[in-house]
Amino acid sequence: MNDENTLNALTQALAARFGEEVAIPPGLEGLDQLLQMASQATHRAWAERAVDADLVRLLAACALSAPTKSYLQQADIVDIRDSAVRLAVESLVPSMPWMKTAPALLLFCGNGRRFRRIFERRGKAFTNEHLDGFFNPAVDAALVMMNFIRAASAVGMVCCPISVLRDQAEELATLLAMPEHVFPLAGLCIGWPLQARSISPRLPLEATLHQDRFEERRTDALIDSFDSRYLAVQLSRRPAGSPAAQTWSDEKAKQYESPQRDDWGRFVRRQKFDLR
Numbered sequence: 113m114n115d116e117n118t119l120n121a122l123t124q125a126l127a128a129r130f131g132e133e134v135a136i137p138p139g140l141e142g143l144d145q146l147l148q149m150a151s152q153a154t155h156r157a158w159a160e161r162a163v164d165a166d167l168v169r170l171l172a173a174c175a176l177s178a179p180t181k182s183y184l185q186q187a188d189i190v191d192i193r194d195s196a197v198r199l200a201v202e203s204l205v206p207s208m209p210w211m212k213t214a215p216a217l218l219l220f221c222g223n224g225r226r227f228r229r230i231f232e233r234r235g236k237a238f239t240n241e242h243l244d245g246f247f248n249p250a251v252d253a254a255l256v257m258m259n260f261i262r263a264a265s266a267v268g269m270v271c272c273p274i275s276v277l278r279d280q281a282e283e284l285a286t287l288l289a290m291p292e293h294v295f296p297l298a299g300l301c302i303g304w305p306l307q308a309r310s311i312s313p314r315l316p317l318e319a320t321l322h323q324d325r326f327e328e329r330r331t332d333a334l335i336d337s338f339d340s341r342y343l344a345v346q347l348s349r350r351p352a353g354s355p356a357a358q359t360w361s362d363e364k365a366k367q368y369e370s371p372q373r374d375d376w377g378r379f380v381r382r383q384k385f386d387l388r
């Protein structure tokens with residue numbers, strides 16, 4: 113794509129995402145990368161093309177080059193290749209068949225174990241047993257997962273994160289022999305795209321990009337305007353005969369009307385994190 117086309121495509125992608133124009137200052141380099149980020153979409157259908165372990169290794173190496181809190185390197189990736197283990201993991205989440213059909217499945221984990229081991233090997237007490245000791249590996253793992261998604265996208269691949277695996281955290285930990293102070297952040301299905309996916313809208317930037325201080329006076333109005341845009345997008349995309357489209361707020365209120373994963377804290381404490 114030439115520069116002019118990339119610029120136009122980026123303008124359109126951001127307009128589709130945010131429902132508003134996002135100015136692009138002239139003379140910028142790297143618009144192709146911004147276009148890739150702005151067009152990011154989760155995929156749940158896969159072309160029939162295998163994903164070799166070597167390719168995963170390359171993408172993992174790029175992903176693990178992400179910044180890491182205090183240089184502690186508290187994120188790990190499990191490439192689930194053994195067919196028996198893969199089947200057992202998939203069967204934890206029968207509600208997500210795209211996990212079963214994905215050419216490869218990874219698990220991104222926070223790992224607070226190596227950090228503690230450094231203290232053990234020196235015979236020193238670990239003095240940072242509190243919530244931050246759990247939060248930091250979670251953040252590192254999230255950055256590594258996002259970096260993996262970007263690396264995959266750079267080579268034309270697509271992904272679907274699977275945090276629903278955490279609904280079965282204990283079973284998952286047992287299956288993958290997860291030691292204490294290690295926890296799953298999310299699975300990641302990866303493969304090659306079967307079809308193009310449209311851009312899913314996001315809240316207007318006025319709701320999520322703040323200037324100097326938090327501004328909440330217009331939150332309700334901004335959610336209402338997003339709801340209208342979301343509903344219009346759903347109606348324009350739904351095949352005839354689909355269940356009635358809902359606003360984003362209605363969908364989320366319905367999705368979370370009953371408690372979800374309320375045993376996650378128990379699992380994290382079982383992994384010996386102290387969440388003070």
Ligand SMILES: Cc1cc2nc3c(=O)[nH]c(=O)nc-3n(C[C@H](O)[C@H](O)[C@H](O)COP(=O)(O)O)c2cc1C
Pocket residue numbers: 152153154155156208272273274275276277298311312
């Ligand atoms: C941490 C995280 C966990 C997610 N877990 C799931 C999941 O369990 N199953 C699923 O189908 N999609 C999952 N997703 C994908 C989201 O549903 C998706 O990003 C969201 O609907 C917005 O769509 P988009 O990524 O195409 O813009 C997850 C995304 C993130 C970032």
